[in-house]
Structure formats: C-alpha cells, structure tokens
Amino acid sequence: MAQQNPAHLRWTPSTPVNLRATMRGLTRGTTHPTARITDDDAVWVTTRVGSAPVTARFARVGPGPTLHRDIAVHAWGPGAQAFLQEAPLWTGEADSWDAFTSSPSWEQLPASWRRAHREHPGVRLIATGRLVDTLVCTVLEQKVTGGEAVRAQRWLSRSHGDPAPGPAPSGMRVFPAPETIRSIPSWAWHGAGVDPARAATVQAVVARASGLNRWNRAPLDNNLSRALASLKGVGPWTIAETLQITHGDPDSVSIYDYHLAHHVTEFFDGHRGDDSRMMELLEPWRGNRQRAVRLMYASGWRSQAKGPRLTPEDHRHK
Numbered sequence: 001m002a003q004q005n006p007a008h009l010r011w012t013p014s015t016p017v018n019l020r021a022t023m024r025g026l027t028r029g030t031t032h033p034t035a036r037i038t039d040d041d042a043v044w045v046t047t048r049v050g051s052a053p054v055t056a057r058f059a060r061v062g063p064g065p066t067l068h069r070d071i072a073v074h075a076w077g078p079g080a081q082a083f084l085q086e087a088p089l090w091t092g093e094a095d096s097w098d099a100f101t102s103s104p105s106w107e108q109l110p111a112s113w114r115r116a117h118r119e120h121p122g123v124r125l126i127a128t129g130r131l132v133d134t135l136v137c138t139v140l141e142q143k144v145t146g147g148e149a150v151r152a153q154r155w156l157s158r159s160h161g162d163p164a165p166g167p168a169p170s171g172m173r174v175f176p177a178p179e180t181i182r183s184i185p186s187w188a189w190h191g192a193g194v195d196p197a198r199a200a201t202v203q204a205v206v207a208r209a210s211g212l213n214r215w216n217r218a219p220l221d222n223n224l225s226r227a228l229a230s231l232k233g234v235g236p237w238t239i240a241e242t243l244q245i246t247h248g249d250p251d252s253v254s255i256y257d258y259h260l261a262h263h264v265t266e267f268f269d270g271h272r273g274d275d276s277r278m279m280e281l282l283e284p285w286r287g288n289r290q291r292a293v294r295l296m297y298a299s300g301w302r303s304q305a306k307g308p309r310l311t312p313e314d315h316r317h318k
Contacts, residue, residue: 006166007080009073009087015096016067018122019043019058022092025126025245028137029150033157033173045090046164046174047130052079053174055166058091067122076166092124095248100288108284110267113295120298125248125290129216131228133175135205138241139198139233148193155192160184178209201233220247244290253282253289259303260293266303267296 023043026035036044042059054077060069073087088094097117100106106114128134140156141149160180161173182203189199205212208231218224220243228239240252254260255275265273268281285292 006074006076007084008075009084010061010070011088011093012070013068013088013091013093015124016122017071017091017093017124018067018120019060019071019091021120021122022124022126023058023090026128028153031171032150033154033161033171034133034175036169036172038169044169044172046168046172047079047083047128047133048174048177049079049082051177052082053077053162053165054079054083055164055168055172055174056080056083056087056090058087074166076168078165080165086129089127089129089248092126092248094127095125095250097291100250100291105285105288109292109295110299112299112301113292116295116298116300123294123298125250126245127248128246131212131216131242131246132178132205132209134242134246135212135228135231135234135238136175136181136202138238139201139205140194141241142198142201142233142238144198152192152194152198156181159188159192178206181206197233201231204232205234216246218247220249240290250291251287251289253279253293255279263303264293264296267301272303 020037020041020043023035023045024037026043026045027037028035030036034046038044040059042057044055044057046053046055048054054075056073056075058071058073060066061072062070071088071091073084075081075083075087101117136156137153140152157173157175158171160176162176164172164174186196186199189202190196194202212227215224215227224243224247225239228234228242235256237254237256240249240254243249243252244254255278261275261278262272264278264281265271269277282289282292
C-alpha cells in the first residue's frame with residue numbers, strides 16, 4: 001500500500017538541469033525495474049539507504065522554462081527521509097562545467113561540440129554513490145550485447161529484489177541486497193544466461209560490499225580506482241562505466257568499449273582506430289575527457305555502421 005505522506009524535498013538547481021537527459025543513464029530501457037522515466041517526464045528510481053529500501057520520484061515543478069524550474073523529490077519507504085539528503089546529487093547538483101568552459105582547452109574542442117553544450121546546457125554528471133549496485137549492473141554488461149545485459153539485470157531485480165515502496169510504476173523493484181546476491185546458486189545464474197566469469201565477478205563484488213560502501217562518497221582519486229581494480233574481474237572499462245554514475249567522474253573514458261574508440265577516432269581521423277589512438281586524441285581535455293565524449297554524442301555525430309554486430313551468446317547449454 002502506498003505511503004500517504006512521503007518525505008519531500010524541493011530545491012532550485014544552481015544551474016540549468018535537463019532531468020530526463022541527466023538521469024537517463026540509470027534507466028537501461030523503458031521498463032527497467034530500478035529506474036523509469038514516465039510520460040510526464042518524472043524520473044522514478046529505487047535504491048537503498050543502508051539496508052532500508054526507497055522509492056523516489058524526481059520532477060520539475062513551478063513556473064518558468066523547464067530547465068530552470070525547481071526540482072521536487074517525493075520518497076517512500078524506510079530510507080526515504082535519509083535519501084533526501086543526497087537526492088540533489090542524483091540530478092548532478094554537485095557537477096559544474098564552469099572550470100572546463102572557461103579553460104584554454106575548451107576552445108580546442110571541435111566547434112560542433114561547443115555548440116552542443118550551448119544547445120544542451122542542462123546535461124549534468126550524476127553521483128549516486130551506489131558502488132556495489134552499479135558495479136554489479138556494469139559487470140553484467142561485460143562482453144555481451146545490451147539486450148543480454150538488460151535481461152540479466154531485470155532477472156536479478158525481479159527474481160531476487162524487494163518490492164518498491166510507495167506508488168512506484170508497475171514492475172519496479174529494489175535492487176537485491178549484497179547478502180541476497182551472495183546466496184544465489186550457480187545454477188540460477190546459468191539459467192539466467194549469465195556466464196560463469198560474470199557470475200564469479202558479481203560474487204567477488206558483493207563479497208566486498210561492506211568495504212566498498214566506505215568509498216560511496218569518497219573523493220575521485222587514484223585510491224578509489226585502485227580499490228576497485230583490486231576486485232577480480234573488474235578492469236578499466238568496468239571502473240570507468242561505474243564511476244561515471246556513482247561519482248560523476250568528468251574524466252573517465254571507457255577504454256575497451258565495443259564502439260567508443262571507433263567513434264572518437266573516426267570523428268577526428270576519418271577512419272576507425274584503437275583505444276590507444278582514442279586516448280591520444282582526447283589528451284588535450286585530460287580532466288574532462290568524459291565531458292568531451294558526451295559532447296561528441298550530444299552534437300549528433302555518429303560513425304558509419306561497419307563490420308559485424310556482436311552476436312548474443314547463449315551460455316545456458318554449456
């Protein structure tokens with residue numbers, strides 16, 4: 001039953017915010033169990049504060065242009081009140097592009113990328129501070145197609161997660177707690193199409209959950225990256241994809257990505273190149289390389305479709 005009096009917070013963002021574009025990376029599809037964008041442009045998320053489950057709804061309220069309206073959050077569940085203290089970080093409130101746009105390196109960006117920032121001023125880098133959940137989801141995305149990854153994530157939440165508190169959209173669940181994931185037998189992962197390597201890495205992550213949680217709001221530095229790299233099966237791609245969501249990392253680049261190096265190198269060189277060449281090309285924007293990549297995509301540029309697609313692999317009969 002929905003809680004009648006949800007916890008509530010309303011604030012005026014320090015900079016323009018496009019709520020849909022900023023939080024879209026959490027959704028992983030239109031019917032994902034832990035994050036949804038509804039037809040009224042509200043963003044729904046489920047999470048935990050400690051062990052306490054939460055459902056939260058983010059929406060724009062008040063007069064004026066959408067990008068400048070207040071943001072209101074309603075939250076339900078045992079962790080609702082505590083969640084409000086960090087809710088602005090989920091909308092990129094701690095993120096600022098000012099140092100980048102006023103730096104000499106900004107003028108070195110391609111004109112189309114700078115124009116993309118002017119045309120899309122409300123895109124921010126979020127910081128959920130949920131290392132374990134994000135690492136698990138990212139590990140499930142390793143070396144498989146997007147469809148395979150989303151199916152595994154949905155299975156994990158729907159089969160082993162908890163009901164979403166409050167009036168959450170139908171089908172939403174709270175991501176399972178680490179101790180629940182640790183209890184999932186190998187045959188269940190196999191039946192869900194998750195190969196032994198990814199399943200083992202997920203188990204390595206949740207086995208270190210209590211230690212990882214101490215890094216949830218830690219500064220972005222080499223100590224944090226080393227802590228994540230110490231996990232068996234967690235490499236540079238997984239670390240970058242995770243920190244972009246959990247800590248709003250403005251510099252991490254997803255090397256070993258199936259597409260990214262091709263896109264960046266084709267933009268600059270006119271033909272596809274490797275990760276080494278991509279990092280060489282992005283070097284002028286060190287410290288803001290993730291921002292530069294996002295501007296490339298925001299500019300509307302796309303590389304030509306070439307080569308074979310990654311084919312889904314069924315591990316259930318192996």
